Amino acid sequence: MSILNxxxxxxxxxKRxxxxxxxxxxxxxxIVNRRPEDLKSPVFDTQPKSTVSGNATEQRIVEFLHAxxxxxxxxxxxxxxxxxxxKLITLRYIDGVTDTHIQERMQITATPYRHHKRKALNEIANRLYFKKSIDDLHVYLKSE
Structure with missing residues (x-):
């Protein structure tokens, strides 16, 4: 389904x-043996760092490259x-800062924070929509 219409x-x-x-x-x-903080790095090296041996070598390499x-x-x-x-996604999901602490930093109450967070999560879904390795994260309303 297209998000445009x-x-x-x-x-x-x-939620998704x-x-x-x-x-x-x-x-x-x-899988790739990285830490969340590595996502903030400006350089993201996609080359495998070690060799894999065994009968499932090809499958492990494919999984590694997909990850x-x-x-x-x-x-x-x-x-x-x-x-x-x-800022919000980095603080919450990469740095692991709690929602309460982010609210305090933003100097807002829970209701406006939930609105900002929902908006940020939906923006991420929109930006990931055309990425080939990630399934569509949107949830669509049923049309009657």
Whole structure:
């Protein structure tokens, strides 16, 4: 489905992006033996660092390269995001700062913070939409 002529469920999309950031991205970082802080680095080397041996060598290399590609595409999407999105996503999902502490830094209450966070998560979904290694993270409203 195209995001250009479909109604997006912003809450559902935000939840799906949150799950991607908390689970899938973390798994990719583990596969390529990186830390979340490496996503903030301006240089992102996609070359494998070690050799793999055994019968499943090809599969491991493919998984490694796919994980690297996902990280690269996420890094690119984050880099090109608005300043507010970049800051919020970096603080929450890369630096691991709690929502409460981010609210305090932004000097806002919980309700406006949830709005900013949902907006940031939806922007990430939009920026990842055309990336080949990452499935569409949007949740679409059912048309009647």
């Amino acid at each position: 479909a109604e997006i469920d912003e809450k559902g999309t935000a 992006v949150r799950m991607f950031l908390e689970k899938d991205l973390k798994t990719c970082l583990e 690297e590609e996902i990280l690269k595409e996420f890094h690119e999407a984050l880099t090109n995001s608005s300043d507010e999105t970049k």
